[in-house]
Amino acid sequence: MRIIRTTFLLGILTLFLMLVGQYFGGRNGMTLGLGIAICTNAFAYFFSDKIALLSRGGGETLCGDGASRG
DSSP states (O other): OHHHHHHHHHHHHHHHHHHHHHHHHHHHHHHHHHHHHHHHHHHHHHHHHHHHHHHTTOOOOOTTSSOOOO
């Protein structure tokens, strides 16, 4: 269910950016909006784990840090 919701929300974001681009720049603006949407979606896909860890103050755990295994 999360995958469907995420795909839907990223699709809505892409559509919104394309429509804003079309409003301001016509066909070229729509293409620019699509390019921006592709870049933001790729950034969210590849770096979402790092963004989530940084926002919660998480970090790497080493073997001798007292973290329990199991």
